[in-house]
Amino acid sequence: MASSSSDIGVNLDALTCSVCLQIYKEPVALPCGHSFCRVCIETYWESKEEDTGCVCPNCREVFPQKTKLKKNVTVAHLVDNIVNVKKGGTGGTWGTESHCEVCNGEAAKRCVPCEILCCEKHLKPHQQKGHKLVDPGVKIEELRCTEHGKPIQLYCKDDESLMCLMCTGGEHQDHKVVAVEIAHSELKGVLAAKYPHVSQSMERVASQLQQVQKEKEQTENSSRDAEDRLEEKGKLVCKLVNESVDLMKREINKRKMEKLSLLGKQREKLEQQLEDLRQGKSTMDTAFQKMEAVSFLQGSKDVLKMLETMSDFTSVKRTPLPVLDFSKEEKNLDGLITLNKKFLEKIQKGPVEHPEKVELDQNNLRRLYGRSPSLDQNSAHRRIKISGDLRTATRTGTENQHPEHPDRFDFYEQVVSRDCFSSGRHYWEVDVRSSRLWGIGICLNSMGRKGWESGLGENPESWCLRKHNNKFSAHHNDRRTSLSIPGDHERFGFFLDCEAGELTCFGDSRVLHVFRGNFTDPVKPAIWVWGDGGSVHFVHLVK
Template identity: 80%
Template structure:
């Protein structure tokens, strides 16, 4: 990687800030697309009292735009800086000093085995001595077996060697000078460099999307909390006002009834006083022994008794009963509503309510995908159709070119597409095959060896049909499945966020795999019998 960055040449111009003419430091992007060092653009805008202007295209921004980190440039610049420091494939990066003047060393002379600064390096350059970075240790440049300088590279074994190694196990191997091997390796890296750069840009773009989504999530969460606080205030206000109003009504009704009761009490007290007076008069009359005196007062006594009889006939006015059951029922309804609301919050939101019934027609419409097979990954006994949808097992080997993604052990192939977010659904037609594995795998799954087969490792999940028996297979663990009949088509629903791969057979859920599917995964197929074929169904959304 160090050689690749050092050979970029003019491509470094794209990483130069147009203000300070240096490699970016904390690159930020403006809405117009141009990037600058954060400090440079802020200094440019500090010196202006008018609107903010892009120094490159002169686009005017009425309001100061929010400066967002240019993730792609920052990542590349960081790697270049690491290479210069010896941190990205470098040779150490430790401090070293010239063995002649104790100044800062620029290179190490291999034949002379000394460190030299720029001034004392010139004689060694004139003699065309081999020079390396000062951090390289001399023992790294010598053959571990013979202690001689390393001058050769064995392509067959991939080992560095000295001249004495030629007579040993490398005698019939393809051996070249280290300079030639170095040049060839640089050519290989140069060929791969555009792909790596494109991948970095893609990953950087996805990182930027994730960062934007994180920011959006923070903002939406904060807004939701503010809205809830306002609702809390309104609910509390409503409850307080409702309780205060009902208490006021209770007090009003209590005062009305107490007033009526007071009036009745006064009447009864007057009646009681009159009765006491009549009883007292009667007691005196009974004590009068003289008949003449008794009869003289009898007329007045009878009048009083007649008046008291009217009080006896007084009827009590019925008073209303204080009943607050209706108000209490309204509060009970509110309390019950709050309890149900809290229970729903504790249960959490329903995930993907549109696919709860897992109806495959809806899945095709909402999440339907039509994967295409990647020829660069196909085993040599797997033939790919021209439309890149059918994989056929053959008895003869196809003349595929060498490729790091090609399966070399099991007759397998993966799709060109990879998924790391969202929901995706695809179907596979197996009518023309009686022994197969179908599922998904990480692109990092090994391509050679016994453990490179689908289901044989932690990086793959699959359904398999072997000897007319079905099973779910992951990391060498099999789960036998009961599959009615012999389905001609199988469906797969991948939910990356939920970490689920749901497998269907004839509209029935056969098995659900669970794992971390946020890393990119690819649909995969293995076909084991000659002339059998498996086909990705074209789903029209």
């Protein structure tokens, strides 16, 4: 009769060979009743050099002579059932990746030596025997060496590869090999050391992402507001233009009607004169053709009188009315059209030249991108005094009574600006004529302000141009680059292109050095002043 799931659960421990600690393979029974794998018991007896005969590994019963090993049919049948369950055979839905292969309950772990999924209840025997247990989703083949098929137990540090015991005799023979548990512990330690840095980086990136999102929303809102304002202004401009055109048309029409009225009156008068002349001519024609001498003489007075009237017509001179001139009005409209054309051309060209067309000339940079940073008093070291206009930092011999602030430098005589840049292009200049020892550059707004790691150029979050002992150098991440700068310059320029990731340093109208980094993170201009009495000044640039 086939074994039920409960039967298998009860007999699971009895199905494990006490020699190899795995489910029986070809089980055989000894006369004492204990069963073992055939290969396991034979190997066990061969390894013993006792003259007392064959001994049972479990109860230590001695058999005077080697007993004939017979197959334990019952145990073999149960083992076959277990195998069928694991293969998804007669066990129905058993053997899935989420169910115990003994009772079909929720699987908690997989036993690697026995290659079986177990729930919490049926896991205990495997735990007691010290079997290796892994999560249910782990495949057994993933825990075996791909070359030898043996369990993975070692880790090669030289090759960073997993291996079994048989691999040690090959190409890993002279390599540094440790147990996987040791490698696991060491790697966890390395990751644990890096974890805080990753967490801090995540926080910084998340904060920057929030800033980007905020700027995006501000940009969309400001753009939408600007478009609405332009729409209203456009409507107003169209309204004013239409009203101007309508006013001009009304004025033109008024002047046209006045002139047409005058022309109409002149026409009526001329038409009446023409009619009178036509009648006089007709009378004269009749007199010439039909009247006899007596009749002609009798009516001559009337004819002559009429002719006198006609002579008055010929003396009349008509003064033509002036031609209507609308050129002034048209010029006004032409001026408005020209103004709009220039306005459109300016918009199409943009407020400034495209950066790729702008040469790195300090005059151009000063005109297009000039900035006048002001110093942040809350960041100034106690030996740094800030001027009233917030543009000059002076190194003092004694400490100033600056209040406590988390942004204040406590180790180096440094100060940063209140201005913070994360996009666009910016140019500023620094006057150093009153200092022989200084450091000037930028730092991330997130750079620490406390301790020896806060020096400009001494960490990955700052970039600094320095003058020390009349020698110039560029510093970043505690790395120094010597610079050959002839002369003693009084002013240095700095051009920050956030999108290009470049900080270009100028001296005497020439490029001295170019720093490269991720300048889309918020950065601030910064100053470091050595030597009592020395001062460095942010120049006020007027575009």
